[in-house]
Amino acid sequence: MGAVRNSNLLLVLGVSVLCLTTAFELKFDEALLTVNNNLSEPITLVYVSDYCYQCLLQPLLTLPAANNSQSINNTVVISTHFTLTMQVVKGGGNADPLCRWKQLYGEHGHYIVSVHSLLKMQDKEAVQCDHFVSRTPSNCYLPLLVAFVCLLCICGLYYFTSYIFSITSEARRHDIIGVISSEESEEHKFSQAVARKSGATQLHRFLRSAGWPEPESQFDRGLSGSDFPESGCPLDGREKSEYQGRIDMIMTNKWTLQHNGLDSDAAVNTEQNANVSKCRRLLSLDTFRGFSLTLMVFVNYGGGGYWFFQHAPWNGLTVADLVMPWFVFIIGTSVALAFSSMLKRGIHRSQLLRKLIWRTCILMAIGVFFLNYGPADGPLSWRWARIPGVLQRLGFTYFILSLMHTYFSKRNLQPEESHQWSAAVRDIVAYWPEWIIIAALESISLCLTFFLPVPGCPMGYLGPGGIGDYGQYPNCTGGAASYIDKWLLGIDHIYHYPTCKEVYRTTQPFDPEGILGTINSVVTAFFGLQAGKIILFYRKSPHNILKRFIIWSILLGIISAILTKCERDGGFIPINKNLWSLSFVTTLSCFSFLLLGLLFYVIDVKHWWGGQPFIYPGMNSIFVYVGHSLLATYFPFNWEVKNWTSHYEFLAQDLLGTSIWVFVSFLLYKQKFFLKI
Structure with missing residues (x-):
């Protein structure tokens, strides 16, 4: 009989909640709570958020007494942010609780609490609160998951595009170097090698004096030394590539100037002065x-x-x-x-x-x-x-x-x-x-x-x-x-x-x-x-x-x-x-x-x-x-x-x-x- 009674009660309350849905359009982080009073005296539902430390219980809903064995119900919208501690008390809310529970409600969920009496024991009426869910809550974290997947795809596309672009640029650079090398004579190759050796030594000395570390970072050799200039700023991988590329460019320009009878040392000094190293950012x-x-x-x-x-x-x-x-x-x-x-x-x-x-x-x-x-x-x-x-x-x-x-x-x-x-x-x-x-x-x-x-x-x-x-x-x-x-x-x-x-229901500014x-x-x-x-x-x-x-x-x-x-x-x-x-x-x-x-x-x-x-x-x-x-x-x-x-x-x-x-x-x-x- 008890199971049949609960089933009938759930059916009736479910219909009531469905009828009330049109009046309560739930927003995000909101749920619907329906309280059904089967007692012969009025009750009050009080609550407190678990995020509210040592807080007074606050009234949430008051229901009158049941009329001629006909239950009275009412519905309220509740927040789903934090876990709520709820109590049902007789009358205005100062009496001892008839029942008490703690629950984190889900977004858009429809919940039912039925308050009814059991058999009297030793002149005391035992009260029971039955809990039902008439509508399953939705997953409020699904938008975050969708956003995370979208951002992940965008980042993956960005790095994939950058990788393809870097490969294309590297291939183009090698093609240009190959064309230049094929047109050089053996004599020019020998002269270029000599020029590179002497010029690179001067340039490395200048860059070190300006605060640049060596192109081969000691980070890559087990962190045994320093890749920091005196300013305390590190040199990243991109800047090391720029460092070596600058040397290659200057040496190539120097050989070109020498081949045309110009002052190559002056050109190198001009390039050095134009590229005085500043502090590299952390x-x-x-x-x-x-x-x-x-x-x-x-x-x-x-x-x-x-x-x-x-x-x-x-x-x-x-x-x-x-x-x-x-x-x-x-x-x-x-x-x-x-x-x-x-x-x-x-x-x-x-x-x-x-x-x-x-x-x-x-x-x-x-x-x-x-x-x-x-x-x-x-x-x-x-x-x-x-x-x-x-x-x-x-x-x-x-x-x-x-x-x-x-x-x-x-x-x-x-x-x-x-x-x-x-x-x-x-x-x-x-x-x-x-x-x-x-x-x-x-x-x-x-x-x-x-x-x-x-x-x-x-x-x-x-x-x-x-x-x-x-x-x-x-x-x-x-x-x-x-x-x-x-x-x-x-x-x-x-x-x-x-x-x-x-x-905390505060009234003071802070x-x-x-x-x-x-x-x-x-x-x-x-x-x-x-x-x-x-x-x-x-x-x-x-x-x-x-x-x-x-x-x-x-x-x-x-x-x-x-x-x-x-x-x-x-x-x-x-x-x-x-x-x-x-x-x-x-x-x-x-x-x-x-x-x-x-x-x-x-x-x-x-x-x-x-x-x-x-x-x-x-x-x-x-x-x-x-x-x-x-x-x-x-x-x-x-x-x-x-x-x-x-x-x-x-x-x-x-x-x-x-x-x-x-x-x-x-x-x-x-x-x-x-x-x-």
Whole structure:
């Protein structure tokens, strides 16, 4: 009888849900939940998201009592982002739960919960909640799979076309050389050989003095030596081919000039002067920057509507939380390499100071006056203008780090050859004043975070407020960090739509690029600066660079594990991008050392990959970032989406917008246009 009753109940409820489908057109990441009440008293369905730490249960649906044994049902649309904990309680929701369950609902699924009573036992009515699925959910990750396959095919086609083109070019070059060789006489061949031998010796000597390594890289002989010039920049496989091709071209031109009675030595000297070698860029760093920027553009455009391409509500990490700290880390590495190169060229420290002040002012001005508001906001007014922002944080971080490094950087960094214990930490000991400054900054940040009295909030509060912490501190969003921003900047000049607003039901403004978090942003950039110092100090031994990167990532990972207790919410200092917490700094710096080390090995050591296509936006990062922000609301980067039932159109829109900026940066690279501040 029980099985027959459940079957009939499922049939009836299934018909009810099908009738309601026309009224509820589900969008992506939504499901339909129908609750059927067979009890003689009203019930309330309450819920809480598992991503909401220590949150109060929220009412979702209230149903009246069943009438004359006729059940009452109602339907509600629920989110499929996170796992939901649900309870059925009698009356208004304050009583003990009748039943409780936890479930991650699937996109477009239709779910049924039937609440009915069982036999009374010891004057207590037992209640049971039966769960049914009237419509199987769809696979919300299928659009991602389709997009991945399409991008894979495009990349394969690109590399296949490049391979065919390189083979064709090589064959054509050999044909031309064969024709020239067949027309030469034996006497001319002998003269050319003599000229090549003497001229090549002069040219090799000149190129070595200008900073070029030998054409036969010692990377190819087991990484036993150096392929780095004094500037700390590696020579990749393409540049080595260019190096040898330039020698061949100059020697051929020299023989031609000699054959026609002209001054061949003057021609060689002219060619040498026209091709004075500049510092070769660290391609892995450009690729890392470009990869971070490309991912940043994609998540800023919406990330296809997927929750993990959006920022975490409060504690924890998503893909969107990775990109900005990576970018900050890269700023530090770039400062180390750029300042070393400029000091070797004889640029005075006062000139560096003027340059960094100018660059900081430009970055902060662009952020305040162009990126913090859009056309929909109307004329810019100081009454509501937001002061903090992404470029403002990047500019201030760059200023503090560059100012510090301007006074303590070394003009001549010689690779350490000693085997003493001090050689293993020379890149740290040589810059001990910088470490003291960073330790002092971090101490100030921790003291303000944990010991600054905040009215109405507990000491050292790190929570989101709202319904978090069981609703005890609803107006304490961000603790000391928010209090400092409101005190110094004013409540009207900070961000009013924090990521915790929806999940934690917060009402207080909170700026994720606030003042206190900027101190830890400087610490993140300092770890990037340390990566740059490692590259400069150990440039003669790429294996040592990789080993030190791995050691740093392990140390920072251990610190993160201690601070967080390997939990999302329960650690001493949880990982939090909004607060830019210390554990967030160590965790993302750990990831940065690993990723930069991997790219360095693949691109600059083994030459397995040239960094395409990420290297192109990486070499025009300011142009791409500012451009994608200013044009985000215009076609073809944005249009009115017609299909809200799946991720397909949103993902296509965001991927198209991101791809356009990658292609634009490729065109700028071909035109040798690089926007610099």
